[in-house]
Amino acid sequence: MPEFLSVFFRDYQFINGYLPIFIFVVFAFAFAGVTLLVALLIRPNNPDPEKLSAYECGSPPLMEANERFSVRFYLLGILFLLFDVEAMFLFPWAVKYDALGLFGFVEMMLFILVLLVGYFYAWKKGALEWA
Amino acid sequence: MEFVFPAIFWKSFLPVPILTFGAVLVLLFDVFTSEKKRQTTFWLSIIVLLFTLVSCLLSEGESSEISFGGMYLFDGFTRSLFVIILFSSFIVVLMSSVERRFEQNSYGDFLGLILFATLGMMLMVSTRNLVMIFIALEIFSLSLYVLAGIFRSSSIGNEASLKYFLLGSFASGFLLFGIALIYGSTGSTDLFDIIKFYELSTQKLVFFLGLSLVIVGLGFKIGAFPFYMWTPDVYQGSPTVVTAFMSVGPKAAAFAALFRILISTSNFSGNKLEMMFWIMAALTMTAGNLIAIWQNNIKRMLAYSSIAHAGYLLIALVTIKQAGPLSTGSFLFYLLVYSFMNIGAFLVVTLAIKEDGSERILIDDFSGLGLNRSGLAISMAIFMVGLAGIPPTGGFVAKFYIFSAAIKSGFIWLSVIAVLNSVISVFYYFRIIVVMYMKDMSEDEKKEQFRFVWGSGLSYAVIALVICVVGTLGMGIFPSFFVDFALNSSISLN
Numbered sequence: 001m002p003e004f005l006s007v008f009f010r011d012y013q014f015i016n017g018y019l020p021i022f023i024f025v026v027f028a029f030a031f032a033g034v035t036l037l038v039a040l041l042i043r044p045n046n047p048d049p050e051k052l053s054a055y056e057c058g059s060p061p062l063m064e065a066n067e068r069f070s071v072r073f074y075l076l077g078i079l080f081l082l083f084d085v086e087a088m089f090l091f092p093w094a095v096k097y098d099a100l101g102l103f104g105f106v107e108m109m110l111f112i113l114v115l116l117v118g119y120f121y122a123w124k125k126g127a128l129e130w131a
Numbered sequence: 132m133e134f135v136f137p138a139i140f141w142k143s144f145l146p147v148p149i150l151t152f153g154a155v156l157v158l159l160f161d162v163f164t165s166e167k168k169r170q171t172t173f174w175l176s177i178i179v180l181l182f183t184l185v186s187c188l189l190s191e192g193e194s195s196e197i198s199f200g201g202m203y204l205f206d207g208f209t210r211s212l213f214v215i216i217l218f219s220s221f222i223v224v225l226m227s228s229v230e231r232r233f234e235q236n237s238y239g240d241f242l243g244l245i246l247f248a249t250l251g252m253m254l255m256v257s258t259r260n261l262v263m264i265f266i267a268l269e270i271f272s273l274s275l276y277v278l279a280g281i282f283r284s285s286s287i288g289n290e291a292s293l294k295y296f297l298l299g300s301f302a303s304g305f306l307l308f309g310i311a312l313i314y315g316s317t318g319s320t321d322l323f324d325i326i327k328f329y330e331l332s333t334q335k336l337v338f339f340l341g342l343s344l345v346i347v348g349l350g351f352k353i354g355a356f357p358f359y360m361w362t363p364d365v366y367q368g369s370p371t372v373v374t375a376f377m378s379v380g381p382k383a384a385a386f387a388a389l390f391r392i393l394i395s396t397s398n399f400s401g402n403k404l405e406m407m408f409w410i411m412a413a414l415t416m417t418a419g420n421l422i423a424i425w426q427n428n429i430k431r432m433l434a435y436s437s438i439a440h441a442g443y444l445l446i447a448l449v450t451i452k453q454a455g456p457l458s459t460g461s462f463l464f465y466l467l468v469y470s471f472m473n474i475g476a477f478l479v480v481t482l483a484i485k486e487d488g489s490e491r492i493l494i495d496d497f498s499g500l501g502l503n504r505s506g507l508a509i510s511m512a513i514f515m516v517g518l519a520g521i522p523p524t525g526g527f528v529a530k531f532y533i534f535s536a537a538i539k540s541g542f543i544w545l546s547v548i549a550v551l552n553s554v555i556s557v558f559y560y561f562r563i564i565v566v567m568y569m570k571d572m573s574e575d576e577k578k579e580q581f582r583f584v585w586g587s588g589l590s591y592a593v594i595a596l597v598i599c600v601v602g603t604l605g606m607g608i609f610p611s612f613f614v615d616f617a618l619n620s621s622i623s624l625n
Contacts (some may be wrong), residue, residue, distance in 0.1 A: 103136055117155050124162035 075127050079119075086115050140196040143205035145265025146213060146255060147253065153179030154246035161239020169238050173228055173591075176242040180221045180249075188215040195623030201321045202263050203254075212256040212387050215323040218381040219470045220249040225595035226478050227372045232282050245376065248274035248601025252380045256387035259395075261310045261320040261345070266387045268306065268352065271384065272299050273380065275377050281399060298361045299351070306348025312341025322395040328400055339403075339501035342396065346407070351394075352385035353441045363426075366434035369435040371490065374607035375477035378437045379470040382444070386466070389448055390622060397452045407447045409545055411551035416552045423520035423559050429480055432559060433473070438520060439556060440469055443530065445461055446537050446549060453540035461532035467613060468525035468606050472517040475599030476482045479511040494563060499572025501564075507566045510600050516561040517603045520553050525613075527608030532614065540577050 054061045093100065093108050100107075122128070157179065161172050166191055190196075195206035203210035224247060234239060258264055276299060280292025310320060317325045326559035330339060352447040366374045393404060419439030426432035447462035454461075483491050483500060501508035506571030530553060537546040592594060606613050 010406060114155075121158060121162055 072130070075122075077125065079122060082115055084119060086112065135197070139198045140205065142205055143190040144194045144198050145189070146183045147203070147250070147257075148252065149186050149515065150179065150183045150246060150250045150582070153182065154243055154250060157246060158239065158243035172239045172242055173224070176224050176246060176555040178222070179246060180224065183377075184214065184217045184221070186416060186529075188213055201259050201323060204259050204623065206623040208387070208463070208622035209257040209457055211617060211620035212383055212466075213253055214469055215463070215467050216249060216252045216256070216380050216383055216468045218467075219383075219474060220377065221243055222377040222441070222470075222474050222478070222595045222598065223372060223593045226375060226474070226481060229481060230370065230372055230591035231588075232285075232397070234283065237281060237283075239452075241278065244278050244281075245273045247271075248278070248376070252384040255384040259322040259391055261313065261322070265307060265310060266302070268348075268388075269303065271381060272352075273304065275299075275373070275381065278373045278376070279365060281373065281392075282370055285368075285370075287368040288370065289368075291365045294361060294368075295365045302348050302351035302358070302612050304348075305351070309341045309344025309346075310349060312337050314341075314342065324347070324390060325400065328397050339400075341415070342392070342400075342404075343407075345392065346389070346404075348366055349385045350411070353382050353389075353444075354415075354438045355411050355441055355445065356418055359415070359418065359438045360442075362438055363431045363434040363625050366437070367428060367430045369428065371477050371481045372435075375474045375481075378433070378473050378477070379512055382437075382441060383466055385453065386444055386448065386462065390451065390462070393448060393451055394622060402452075405449055405452060408445055409542065411447035412442050412449055413548045414442075415439070415445060415543060416549060418442075420555045420559075424555070425464065426559070427493050427495070429492065429497070429563070430477075432494065433476055433480075436559070437473060439552065440473070440518075442552070443533055446533050446545060446576060447544070449542060449545065450536045450540040455619055456621055457532070457536045457539065459620065459622050460614070461536045462531070463617040463620055464606075464614055465529040465533055467617070468517070468529040469604070471526070471599050471602035472514045474524060475510065475596065475603060476514040476518065477594050478592065478599060479507055479514065482589075482596065483507055483511075486541045495570075498561060498566050498570035501568035507596075510596055511567065512564045513600055513603055515563055517607070519557045519560040521557075523607045524603050525610065526603070528607055528610040528614070531622065 054065065089111065090108070093104060097104065153176075157172055157176050160175060161168060190205060190210065193207070195204060197204050206359070224242065227241060227245075229236075236358065248271040251267045251272075251274065253267075254270065255264055255267035258267065276292055276296040279289045279295050298568060313325065314320050315334050317328040318332075319325050319328055329335075329338065347358065350356075351361075354362045356469075366378070369377065391464040393408075394406065397526045416439045419437075419442055420434045423432050423435035423439065444462060447458050447465065450458040480490060483497070483504065495510075500511070517526035520526045520530040522528075532551075534546045534549060537549070548574065555595060
């Protein structure tokens with residue numbers, strides 16, 4: 001930390017460790033703002049209907065996005081979360097597999113077992129039926 | 132990197148895996164079998180609870196056994212709370228057999244959620260780590276949010292569930308932020324390490340800010356004074372079975388966490404926290420008792436009464452520094468008696484249904500019960516006398532120990548306030564007895580008859596009622612066994 005700055009931060013010693021994060025946040029906002037500003041100044045401006053329509057992976061949009069969804073989308077979202085979180089824990093375990101050894105293996109199997117119980121429960125309750 | 136295997140005392144840890152796998156078994160059994168399963172899932176959960184109870188009675192709890200590096204901690208205090216929590220779940224499962232409103236397939240969900248909530252409460256009373264406290268709190272809170280709205284067609288149940296969820300998750304936010312601040316100032320979430328690192332910490336103010344936020348989060352769960360607003364609505368809207376469940380276990384769990392936090396911090400917090408809990412206890416019981424007087428709805432009245440009882444329990448918390456074992460002992464004994472009396476009172480509300488299956492909601496609906504349903508009315512009268520704290524019920528002995536702990540610690544004024552509050556509470560408890568015995572019910576209501584058949588859902592609920600009555604009276608007439616048990620359940624100091 002530079003000398004001249006520490007005068008201001010003297011009362012906030014415990015925040016010192018967060019200074020890099022603060023600088024990072026400032027730079028993140030500045031970078032986004034500057035990029036948008038520069039683009040606004042130098043880009044050509046000739047809009048047409050194709051360009052202004054919503055981008056849906058290349059295919060033309062069929063309807064407004066702002067409408068009621070089936071509640072099943074949320075159910076599916078929750079089920080997705082189940083396996084997303086599982087994968088998130090599987091990666092570090094796989095990387096450190098040798099160090100964690102048998103204990104890690106058993107723990108991970110227990111974790112997967114618990115998730116499987118939830119999956120079977122959802123399956124049997126008909127969460128995967130689309131009719 | 133060398134991975135250090137944490138020490139695990141399997142014998143004292145056994146109740147947790149038994150209940151975990153038991154709950155999963157109940158849930159899966161319900162899903163994978165098709166017809167005639169209501170009885171079987173019921174018995175399965177009874178067996179799981181009994182196995183868990185036996186396994187936790189097998190460990191002596193003489194000295195504290197610390198497993199998983201402080202994440203799991205088994206001492207006498209834990210053991211007694213395990214017994215109380217498991218007992219309340221046991222009675223609630225028995226009680227649920229009489230409930231006829233479960234939709235198809237939802238009874239297994241109900242029992243599974245009850246078991247998971249029990250697991251969460253047990254984990255919360257057996258840890259000294261703040262992160263574990265938070266996770267355990269979420270386990271039982273999420274189960275309770277769902278349980279409150281388990282009858283999906285009941286609009287008042289849905290309202291209760293949503294209110295409980297929104298306010299409960301808001302309170303969890305406070306708790307989590309508090310834990311973050313405590314971690315930020317001391318560098319640990321383990322209460323044992325926090326004591327050691329506190330002296331080195333340069334951010335004492337941040338620490339106390341975090342501590343008070345944690346107390347806000349836990350105070351919400353026990354329904355202490357400024358955070359009790361959710362209680363009546365949620366208690367009223369939830370199915371009576373669930374109300375009985377959430378009036379004992381979550382309070383026990385949150386109080387246990389408060390006890391551990393207060394004991395750890397009492398060395399350096401001076402009497403700041405003590406003063407705070409003094410005021411909180413006085414206001415909680417006064418608010419609970421004064422508002423309960425005005426209630427016409429029996430479940431709302433019992434909700435405010437449970438707030439008042441949380442106030443009495445807070446007295447035990449205030450005296451922790453001076454009274455030591457007497458404080459935790461009187462707390463445990465009070466909680467045990469309270470669980471008998473309070474669940475018993477809700478049990479009577481469940482059993483006193485009218486012929487069309489609707490509950491007696493208003494206090495006036497209970498008129499004439501004493502003349503036409505004498506068994507129910509006598510039980511209700513015993514529970515009301517017990518809740519008011521009058522001998523020969525256990526409620527008297529429980530209040531006696533709590534007040535004597537307060538007087539021994541020098542909190543004379545707090546005991547005066549508490550005694551005055553007990554006097555106020557007599558009014559609304561006795562009002563029910565008066566209504567039951569001194570008014571008559573309408574003619575067409577008199578015709579309803581209980582048909583008692585062994586093996587029916589009703590018979591299990593009646594067994595639960597008998598257990599509650601015997602417990603309430605037994606602990607008033609022969610208290611010494613339970614008092615000794617409670618006083619010997621020491622809380623570990625490290």
